[in-house]
Amino acid sequence: xxxxxxxxxxxxxxxxxFTSGDTETVMSIVEGLLVDGAEPVAVLTDVVAAxxxxxxxxxxxxxxxxxxxxxxxxxAISATKVVANHIRDDVPVTRGRVLVACAERExxxxxxxxxxxxxxxHGWDTTLLGASTNPLRLNQYLNDLGPDAxxxxxxxxxxxxxxxxxxxxxxxxxxxxxxxxxxFGVDDVRAIALGATAWARDAHGAIVAMDGLPxxxxxxxxxxxxxxxxxxxxxxxxxxxxARLRQRWTLxxxxxxxxxxCLNSVIDVADDVLHQTLHAVEAALLTGDDRVLTETAWxxxxxxxxxxxxxxxxxxxxxxxxxxxxxxxxxxxxxxTHFVVPAEWHRDxxxxx
Amino acid sequence: xxxxxxxxxxxMRRDAxxxxxxxxxxxxxxxxxxxxxDLRAWDQLVEDVGTGLSGSLNLRRTALRLLTMxxxxxxxxxxxxxxxxxxxxxxxxxxxxAGFHAVVSASAIADTELGRALRTGGTELRHVMMDDAAEADxxxxxxxxxxxxxxxxxxxxxxxxxxxTARGTTIGALVMIRCEGRGFDGQDVxxxxxxxxxxxxxxxxxxxxxxxxxIATVLQRSLRPPSLPSVDGARLAARYRPAAExxxxxxxxxxxxxxxxxxLLSVGDVSGKGVEAAALTGRxxxxxxxxxxxxRRPEVVLDALNTVLFDEHTKxxxxxxxxxMRRDADGGxxxxxxxxxxxxxxxxxxxxxxxxxxxxxxxxxMVAKVQYRPVTVNLASGDTMLLFTDGVDEAMxxxxxxxxxxxxxxxxxxxxxxxxxxCEAIEQDVLxxxxxxxxxxxxxxxxxxxx
Numbered sequence: 001x002x003x004x005x006x007x008x009x010x011x012x013x014x015x016x017x018f019t020s021g022d023t024e025t026v027m028s029i030v031e032g033l034l035v036d037g038a039e040p041v042a043v044l045t046d047v048v049a050a051x052x053x054x055x056x057x058x059x060x061x062x063x064x065x066x067x068x069x070x071x072x073x074x075x076a077i078s079a080t081k082v083v084a085n086h087i088r089d090d091v092p093v094t095r096g097r098v099l100v101a102c103a104e105r106e107x108x109x110x111x112x113x114x115x116x117x118x119x120x121x122h123g124w125d126t127t128l129l130g131a132s133t134n135p136l137r138l139n140q141y142l143n144d145l146g147p148d149a150x151x152x153x154x155x156x157x158x159x160x161x162x163x164x165x166x167x168x169x170x171x172x173x174x175x176x177x178x179x180x181x182x183x184f185g186v187d188d189v190r191a192i193a194l195g196a197t198a199w200a201r202d203a204h205g206a207i208v209a210m211d212g213l214p215x216x217x218x219x220x221x222x223x224x225x226x227x228x229x230x231x232x233x234x235x236x237x238x239x240x241x242x243a244r245l246r247q248r249w250t251l252x253x254x255x256x257x258x259x260x261x262c263l264n265s266v267i268d269v270a271d272d273v274l275h276q277t278l279h280a281v282e283a284a285l286l287t288g289d290d291r292v293l294t295e296t297a298w299x300x301x302x303x304x305x306x307x308x309x310x311x312x313x314x315x316x317x318x319x320x321x322x323x324x325x326x327x328x329x330x331x332x333x334x335x336x337t338h339f340v341v342p343a344e345w346h347r348d349x350x351x352x353x
Numbered sequence: 354x355x356x357x358x359x360x361x362x363x364x365m366r367r368d369a370x371x372x373x374x375x376x377x378x379x380x381x382x383x384x385x386x387x388x389x390x391d392l393r394a395w396d397q398l399v400e401d402v403g404t405g406l407s408g409s410l411n412l413r414r415t416a417l418r419l420l421t422m423x424x425x426x427x428x429x430x431x432x433x434x435x436x437x438x439x440x441x442x443x444x445x446x447x448x449x450x451a452g453f454h455a456v457v458s459a460s461a462i463a464d465t466e467l468g469r470a471l472r473t474g475g476t477e478l479r480h481v482m483m484d485d486a487a488e489a490d491x492x493x494x495x496x497x498x499x500x501x502x503x504x505x506x507x508x509x510x511x512x513x514x515x516x517x518t519a520r521g522t523t524i525g526a527l528v529m530i531r532c533e534g535r536g537f538d539g540q541d542v543x544x545x546x547x548x549x550x551x552x553x554x555x556x557x558x559x560x561x562x563x564x565x566x567x568i569a570t571v572l573q574r575s576l577r578p579p580s581l582p583s584v585d586g587a588r589l590a591a592r593y594r595p596a597a598e599x600x601x602x603x604x605x606x607x608x609x610x611x612x613x614x615x616x617l618l619s620v621g622d623v624s625g626k627g628v629e630a631a632a633l634t635g636r637x638x639x640x641x642x643x644x645x646x647x648x649r650r651p652e653v654v655l656d657a658l659n660t661v662l663f664d665e666h667t668k669x670x671x672x673x674x675x676x677x678m679r680r681d682a683d684g685g686x687x688x689x690x691x692x693x694x695x696x697x698x699x700x701x702x703x704x705x706x707x708x709x710x711x712x713x714x715x716x717x718x719m720v721a722k723v724q725y726r727p728v729t730v731n732l733a734s735g736d737t738m739l740l741f742t743d744g745v746d747e748a749m750x751x752x753x754x755x756x757x758x759x760x761x762x763x764x765x766x767x768x769x770x771x772x773x774x775x776c777e778a779i780e781q782d783v784l785x786x787x788x789x790x791x792x793x794x795x796x797x798x799x800x801x802x803x804x
Contacts, residue, residue: 023771024804067766067774074774096452104789107781131777132784137599144566146411148452173409174418215451216421219408239751239788 011047018051021068023075030082040083041118045203048083049114052076060299061306066268073110080113087121094123096148098210099141101129103154104162111181112153118203119151119210135165142173149176149197149213151206154183157279157296160194160286161235164223167195171220176213180206183283185295190287195220223286230330231285234278241324242274248320249274251304251313269307273300277321277339281331284338293338301341314341388540395544398426402548406555410562412436413454416446419527419552427545428529430507432500433517434467435525436560438567443525448500455497466493467514467526474516474523476546478537481512494528504530511536515549519557527552576602576631578796582609584616586680586804587732590772592780592797594744597627604630605742605796608638610645614680617645617654620740620798621673621695630794637662637671651675651691652725655717659693662718670718674698674740678732678800686732686802691725693717696743699761701775703735705768707761710738734803735769744795745779750786759786772799 010029017025033043055072058064064072100116102109109131116128127145129137142150150170154163160183170177176197184190184199191199197217200206234241246252252270280296283289301314318339325332405422409415416433424431432447437456446454462468470477477494481487481504488505494514495501504512510530517525527549531537537545578593595603604627607620619641623633637658644657654675662671672695681687690698694716700708712728732738741760748755763782767775776797783795 065766067770067778070767070774070778071770074771074777077773107777131781134598137601140599142414143410143562144570146409146414173411173414174405174421175409175414216417 014047015051015054018072018075021071021075023078026075026079027082030079031086034083034086040087040121041203041207043083044080044114044117048076048079049111049203052110060303073108076110077113080110080117084113084117084120087117091121091123093125095125097125097127097145099127099129099138099145099147099150101133101138101141101150101152101166102131103152103159103166104132104134106154106156106159106162107131108153108155111155112151114203115151115153115180115206118207122207122210124210135162135169138166139169142170142175147175148215149178149210151178151180151210152196154179154181157183157283157292158275159183160190160279160283161231164194164286167220171195171197171217174216174218176215176217178206178209178213185289185291189289190283190292193287193289194223224288227285227288227330230328231282234282234285234328234331238275238278241278242271245274245320245324246270248323249313250316251309269303273303273317276300277317281325281328281335284334285331290334290338293334294340294342297339298341298345391540395540395547398422398544399547399551403551403555406552410559412556412559412563413444413446415552415556415559417451419556420447420451423527423529423548427541427548428513429510429532429535430504430530432495432528433525433556434471434528435517435556445497445500447528449503453499455499457496462496465496466490467496467528470494470514470516470526471523474518476516476542477514478542479512480536481508481510483508507532509533513537513542513545515545517549517553517556519550519553522557524553524557524560573600573602573631576635578606579608582611584609584611584678584800585614586684586802587678587686588772588801588804590776590797590799590801592776592795594780594784594792594795595631596744596792596794600627600631602631602634603627603794604634605744605794606634606638607740607796607798608641609798610642612645612649615649616678617641617649617651618676618678618740618798618800619673620742620796621671622742622744622794622796623671624669626794633669633671637673641673641675649677650727651677651689652727655691655693655714655725656723659717659720659723663721665718667718670694670716672696672716672743674712676738676740676800681731683733685734685736688730688732688738689727690730691727693723693725696741696746696757698738698740699764700730700732701737701739701764701768703733703769705765707764709757709761732800732802735801737770737772737775737799737801739764739775739779740798741779742794742796744793745783745797748783748787748792748795749790750788755783755786772801775799775801 010033014026014029017029030043034040055064055069059069098119100112102112113128116126120126129141152163152166154160163179167177178198178200179191179196180200188199197213198209200209249270276296280292283292304313321335322332325335402422406415406418412435416435419433420431432445435444437444441459443457443459444454445457481490487508491501491504494512495504507530510532513529515527516523517527529545581589581591589609591607597603604623604625609618621637623630623637640658640661641654644654662669672693674692674695677689678686690710690712692712693714697712698710700710710728710730714725715723746755746757746760767778776799779797
């Protein structure tokens with residue numbers, strides 16, 4: 001089999017069609033690559049996922065609206081389905097059964113779909129549960145299918161708490177659970193802290209990790225009490241906290257210009273920022289991985305700069321956060337120490353997700 | 354050939370990796386030292402098996418868990434014989450490879466020793482020597498060549514078979530082997546029996562659950578939302594999220610069918626909730642299909658559906674909207690819409706204008722005779738028609754109902770977008786609005802004009 005990157009032309013053609021939202025062309029390019037003998041998993045990781053990462057960066061830079069982002073994702077899903085159909089026709093099932101799921105509040109169905117596709121390509125008998133699945137539904141499938149493993153994709157920090165519930169449900173049945181996705185960061189620290197059996201960086205990593213999973217695992221150990229209690233309190237107060245922060249942040253107050261588009265876009269970004277910050281605090285409490293706060297601070301700083309907000313908005317955010325976290329001592333101290341952008345990070349324009 | 358010693362060591366190594374944190378499995382008792390402490394350890398194992406097996410209702414997973422818990426504490430090698438998927442079949446799980454499972458016919462082993470153990474539910478202990486007769490003994494208890502070969506490498510050994518009896522019936526057997534120098538003494542046998550009795554209860558619960566599950570799965574399949582056909586000149590997308598999300602079925606439905614290029618789309622919501630409601634959606638969908646076999650006009654289809662449901666003399670009623678789509682001369686579609694008490698469809702024009710379709714009527718199944726009046730809508734390239742159920746607009750968030758106005762406000766952003774994108778955006782917006790609150794069944798069906 002040839003490698004995908006030997007053909008620059010199809011890749012450029014893919015990017016072109018993908019950016020202009022031409023789903024038909026995107027699908028026929030993918031079909032062409034597969035018919036030419038490209039390795040299906042490589043098509044997913046090197047073509048579809050690579051282009052999709054660029055979509056996130058474009059949104060970050062304010063070049064893509066949310067609707068455009070949705071449209072691009074739909075195109076990527078169509079491309080993934082072409083690969084999935086190709087695999088289903090070509091590859092017999094030779095291994096055990098895997099349940100691939102997105103945690104609740106995880107609306108990015110694409111990464112899970114790609115993992116499912118990659119595992120199916122390696123002979124696993126896969127069942128995919130779509131976007132935002134609740135633990136009850138996962139449990140139903142665990143008992144009905146009795147899978148050999150569960151694989152969960154987590155893109156957003158806000159779905160880490162339900163991911164923990166998935167881990168509890170899965171390990172309670174003795175089934176091993178593999179986790180991955182941007183919300184878990186660049187190593188297995190958060191995955192291990194949450195009690196997952198294994199962590200994978202990407203589709204290739206998932207294929208390798210699946211082979212190393214034990215047949216039976218012990219139930220996940222309980223999480224540390226104090227931090228978990230504070231996380232639960234933050235989760236239940238989330239909406240109220242966001243509303244309060246929104247009132248106090250002059251970024252939102254300043255956005256009362258007559259220009260409706262600007263208004264919408266700033267409030268949308270402000271909301272994203274506030275949700276993301278609180279989710280990062282929760283993630284740090286739950287996993288003990290403080291880096292998530294520094295990474296989020298960098299992401300917000302970069303987003304605000306890209307969207308033309310004044311630099312003092314970041315400092316102001318830190319101030320209103322410390323006031324809002326008055327009743328959450330652990331969170332407050334984590335924020336004070338870790339919610340800063342290291343000076344050396346400013347020199348790098350962008351980092352990969 | 355592998356020596357017994359190697360085989361044992363290999364087993365123990367693998368088991369230690371599998372169970373990880375389970376402390377009781379890490380220590381292998383060698384010589385009995387303190388009988389009271391031994392008894393306490395066995396009590397603990399019985400207790401651990403009881404709690405450990407309660408986490409799953411899947412028969413194979415429960416068996417796997419049992420095998421990892423008893424090795425190497427109770428046995429060096431073990432397998433479980435259980436009822437299979439089909440009548441007259443037995444499933445065997447276990448051996449060296451934890452994931453191994455095979456199916457054997459119950460009648461084929463009826464006359465073997467294992468067959469007898471399954472009938473009597475009793476305990477049998479025998480010493481297996483190195484000679485050829487011993488191989489036959491093994492085959493009588495371990496009816497799979499691969500597993501019998503594994504067991505043979507462990508000779509001379511003790512083979513202990515304990516029936517798995519729960520709720521008055523022997524459902525299977527637990528077969529265990531201990532290598533030379535570590536035979537089963539009286540206390541070990543009684544511990545094995547206690548473990549088996551705890552395990553049998555969990556395994557039998559899983560068996561009952563699976564049996565029910567199979568019935569449910571078959572019935573459920575016919576009630577799940579259908580996969581969408583491809584329509585010439587249009588794109589379709591749908592979303593379905595029942596109130597009881599884990600059941601995958603509910604009281605909302607959608608359906609799309611055609612004769613040639615004459616399409617009928619329907620979206621509806623039956624009275625009631627859960628499984629009973631889902632059963633009624635099946636009948637409703639079938640009635641619509643049958644009705645449009647005779648006349649495809651949506652007002653006539655609804656009239657027929659009303660007559661059928663009203664004649665059943667139940668309290669059931671259904672709100673439903675039917676849309677008949679046909680190509681027009683300009684490559685667009687002419688759509689005739691009729692509604693029976695259902696939220697009006699919304700047309701999203703390519704330029705972002707939103708137009709609720711002004712159509713109404715009485716829900717079907719409530720009064721004997723209803724006159725349904727159709728409304729005609731034209732869809733040009735890039736226009737989308739959205740059919741939805743009240744799970745969308747009546748979603749109850751912290752600020753009250755989601756409402757049709759919020760939906761109308763959301764749609765223009767997705768003008769000209771793929772219907773898949775539109776449905777995903779609505780589903781996400783509604784679910785985020787709910788913020789984890791309970792919701793009613795939600796169904797969306799969108800059709801966009803143009804390839």
